[in-house]
Amino acid sequence: MMPGQATHATEAAPVARVVILPYAGDTGSLEYAVAEQLRGELRPGMRVLVPLGRRRAVGIVTELARESTYPKLKDIAALLDPQPVLDAALLSLCRWMADYYLGTMAEAVSTALPGSARMTVERVVRIVESETPDASELPANLKSVADWLNQEGPASLKSIERRLGRAAYAAIGNLRKRGVVVLEDRIAGGHQHTRRIRSYRAARTLEGEERHEWQRRRKASYALYAYLADHPLRQARISELATTFPQAQAKLRTLVKAGLVTYSDEEVYREVLPEKAPEDRPVSPSGAQLEAIGHIENAIESGFQPFLLWGVTGSGKTEVYLRCIATCLRQGRGAIVLVPEISLTHQLVDRVRGRFGDRIAVLHSDLSDGERWDEWRKISRGEVAIVVGARSAVFAPLPRVGLIVVDEEHDPAYKQEDGLRYNGRDLAVMRAKLSDCPVVLGSATPAMESYFNGTSGRYRTLRLAERVEARPLPSVDIVDLRRSGSIGRAVLLSPQLLAAVKANLAARGQTLIFLNRRGFANFLQCLQCGDVPQCPNCSVTLTLHKRWQALRCHHCDHTIPIPTACRACGGLTLGTWGAGTEQLESALKQMLPDARVGRMDRDTTARKGSQRKILAAWERQEYDVLVGTQMITKGHDIPGVTLVGVVLADLSLNFPDFRSSERTFQLLAQVAGRAGRGQRPGTVSVQTMQPKHFSLECAVHHDYQRFAELELAARRELGYPPFGRLVLIRCEGESATATEEIARAIAEHARNAKSSPISVLGPTPAPLERLRGRFRWQILMRARSAAQLRSVAAEARDAVRPLARKSDVRVLVDVDPYAML
Secondary structure (H helix, E strand, O other), X not given: OOOOOOOEEOOOOOEEEEEEEOOOOOOOOEEEEOOHHHOOOOOOOOEEEEEXXXXXXXXXXXEEEOOOOOOEEOEOOEEOOOOOOOOHHHHHHHHHHHHHOOOOHHHHHHHHOOXXXXXXXXXXXXXXXXXXXXXXXXXXXXXXXXXXHHHHOOEEXXXXXXXXXXXXXXXXXXXXXXXXXXXXXEEEEHHHHOEEEEEEEEOOOOOHHHHHHHHHHOHHHHHHHHHHHOOOXXXXXXXXXXXXXXXXXXXXXXXXXXOOEEEEEEEEOOOOOOOOOOOOOOOOOOHHHHHHHHHHHHHHHHOOOEEEEEEOOOOOHHHHHHHHHHHHHHOOOEEEXXXXXXXXXXXXXXXXXXXXXXXXXXXOOOOOHHHHHHHHHHHHOOOOOEEEEOHHHXXXXXXXXXXXXXXXXXXXXXEOOOOOOOEHHHHHHHHHXXXXXXXXXXXXXXXXXXXXXXXXXXXXXXXXXXXXXXXXXXEEEEEEHHHOOOOOOOOOOOHHHHHHHHHHHHOOOEEEEEOOOOOOEOEEEEOOOOOOOEOOOOOXXXXXXXXXXXXXXXXXXXXXXXXXXXXXXXXXXXXXXXXOHHXXXXXXXXXXXXXXXXXXXXXXXXXXXHHHHHHHHHHOOOOOEEEEOHHHOOOOOOOOEEEEEEOOOHHHHOOOOOOHHHHHHHHHHHHHOOOOOOOOOOEEEEEEOOOOOHHHHHHHOOOHHHHHHHHXXXXXXXXXXXXXXXXXXXXXXXXXXXXXXXXXXXHHHXXXXXXXXXXXXXXXXXXXXXXXXXXXXXXXXXXXXXXXXXXXXXXXXXXXXXXXXXXXXXXXXXXXXXXXX
């Protein structure tokens, strides 16, 4: 708080540092005085209600202090939690995250909390009933607003604007002056997500004349009362009573009002797990697995140590995780297991639940706000010991963390690409350090940074070089599309791959077809004038989706119906170019009429629960062929898959990104690893236009180590990670000129920094030059020292902040960037 704005002296009073939620702008921590009555209760990590200018706001206490730099502070208005929602370890993690990723503590705390735990204060308009004048005294415009409030009850300003329009604001102002309405603050969110079920029981016994009167005049209500009186030892829920007694809710209100029935509200959790728990699949660990388990178990006893569990696909990494989790549980500690994609949580949850029962919570964005709130509370209350989830589960409020696992640690999905751009894998390592417990990074194709950390001694590498039961890795064949006659037209299945699919179908094997591009076609083009429909908000073409009979932008979701004629020349000949998973699925159904073909991509998994449904059907062998994007390449263990086809390996290879070779190798190795996980051997067919590229040649031979040596040699020469550190600064604005101006100013500040050599590349237009109506420019900064690089980036950003605000240009800083688009 600024001096002169407060009313309470703090010479002898503790001070609370509070960050306001939800995070907005660059607000840092604010200081408030802690009133006498709160001093014994208030702790860091609790939510509080605080004055902020003329209004009130919700914040979280990040620390307590004995004194302030300001002479006067305002009091905290109210305490909103009996217990902290963020414990000391999570607050420390937020401080590290804010510092490392160049954000504010408010931004870090807002990132760590699930949306369901965030409270806001909204202004509510309420009729002052005792002062309401006669309707005839109000002008027509005021009368309509007053009548609406009388009918609807207290309403937020936002809901009034939605229903009555912005003109209602002036009417509310006039009504306030007349004393007809008042404005009040109301807390929204947070505890509103708690589900409570009301139960009823008889409060007293009806006797004599009163009983006779109820039997005579209110037979239906008396019958419900008699039912409750006959079951005095149990409470009946409304769902039970409604099946027997019509209009039970109204009858209960009458009985409660008469004092014959009482009720209680019981807090219940929403169920996020399937009703039936799967059976466990215990296996006898191999020697390599036992060795890895032993090292990790020793670390659980001794404290923090990062491990890289490098094991080929199908080598039993999950069994290693499960046995180490068992050790944690025996010590009374818990475990957090991260996976990169929501689709991977289902299979892993089944494995964990089969082994340990229902002592598990799940956290990912596919849950509703209420479900996430319930899971968060179960975790913080210590009612579960294991948390499985996607990237944000790294913030799970598990009280005693004994082990953190990051499965498929190489996956770029661990990188948050909006808000505070953290990497969930790196945050997991830091949380393990703060919790003094081991962290296990598991992968068949480790990220270059993790592999380098393993070879340089920062991480301890544990190797699983063979599949379980010594099953062979799948054989990989390269199909050279340059010789197949496919150049210049949409590439689907080559004759070789189609023949392999038919042979596998005849042998009753399942086939996985991977194409990392969804939709029916890349774009629609007029064959007369060449015009291609573009997104008006983003510098990309619109993708054709036959399912919706529409052209859609995959960035801003701008959608238009499929045109019947060219918008430019009116021509009626429109052709499609490129291929996506939707077109591939359609083509396979035509080529294989007897096959059961399914598809798994973002379009088919948009509905809640659809991913689990598709994967369950795939595991039950209800599909012969499954077509999908990269979400089908990771972690799924389906024994019936004996053939994997990669339609176009070059898609990831041609990205404007220094990690393109690494991502290509990882994708191919991971998708190939889906084949041959059962008793039958697997084969992989990879279609490509660049069969001699080293990433493909290494993937054919499952030779990760050779690939890593070649890739690291190239990066060492160029100074890219892990031999250098990167910060990407992106400017986004509605004005192309202003955006470029800010970007150039940032680059100039960075180049003029008095630090040791920092390479500043740019500014240049981003590869995706316009996105959601905003122009984009970016600067890539590179140096050996991460701390030095972050310091220069922060100084350059802060130097242009006033001008950027004036020009309405957003300046986004991405430390250790993954997406260069």
